[in-house]
Amino acid sequence: MSIETTMTSDVVGLIKPPPVSRRGFMSATAAVAAGYTLAAGPVRAEVITTDTNGLQAGDAQIKVGSEDEMPAYFARPAGNTKAPVIIVAMEIFGLHEYIKDVTRRLAKLGAFAVAPDYYFRKGVDLTKITEIKDLLSVVNAKPDAELLSDLDATVAWAGSQGGDTTKLGIIGFCRGGRTVWEYAAHSGTLKAGVAFYGPPVDPANPLWPKSPLQLAPEMKAPVLGLYGGADTGIPVAQVEQLKAALEQNKKTAEFKIYPEAPHGFHADYRGSYRKDAAEDAWKQAQAWFKKYGVLS
Helix, strand or coil: CCHHCCCCHHHHHHHCCCCCCCCEEECCHHHCCCCCCCCCCEECCCCCCCCCEEEEEEEEEEECCCCCCEEEEEEECCCCEEEEEEEEEECCCCCHHHHHHHHHHHHHCEEEEEEECCCCHHCHHHHHCCHHHHHHHHHCCCCCCHHHHHHHHHHHHHHHCCCCEEEEEEEEEEEEHHHHHHHHHCCCEEEEEEEEEECCCCCCCCCCCCCCCCCHHHHHCCEEEEEEEECCCHHHHHHHHHHHHHCCCCEEEEEEEEEECCCCCCCCCCCCHHHHHHHHHHHHHHHHHHHHHCCC
């Protein structure tokens, strides 16, 4: 199996979800019209929708490198030019409506939230792909060095737009959860990160030199890890291994495992959504960002 088609642990958790009734889901046409990806399977009709009242929100282009411009979605409190900056690291499905809604939720909390589309260089709209296997050739080919550089560019852009980058946070889901751990080891200015079910261990891939577990000694910012005990791709033992490595290296991190929750339990558009776990995890995330000075 090539690197491009390797089923990483986050993807395993996506394709082996617990059984779920198909009742209460949108038609594929309605889901596409609402801006959701179809690669993750049926889209729940009762998705969370956050309005833009009191917000400035929309699309942006962020300069990366000498010529490229990276698409992004942002939301911030209207009129607030010194809002703390929180990067939203997406799943493998591209910049679809769930990630945009999370960005607006963070803006309602007072943040200048930005979700960069760092897979843009392949020239493929990931939100329009319907099969997970077709996403892998794009997302598994993203070099960590380039990813981290794109995130640094996102922070610089937010600062140029009036965001307060001295209060910098990052939150991510699924593959984006892994991104949180990677960025926490990279950035010297990050105040705190929140990783939702990000894989602690990677398959062999020369583009990903070190997994989160291997980066434990290098963590520069406190991270909260939120995981599902029923995740079919990320065993609890692996999460405990990461926790032990961080403790051994005297790094600040906390973990909460929701025993009955599967992978993707926060993704309110999917059948994996677990309301109680998702709502508690969101409260934990807010408290974490407040504790470390990202949110007030």
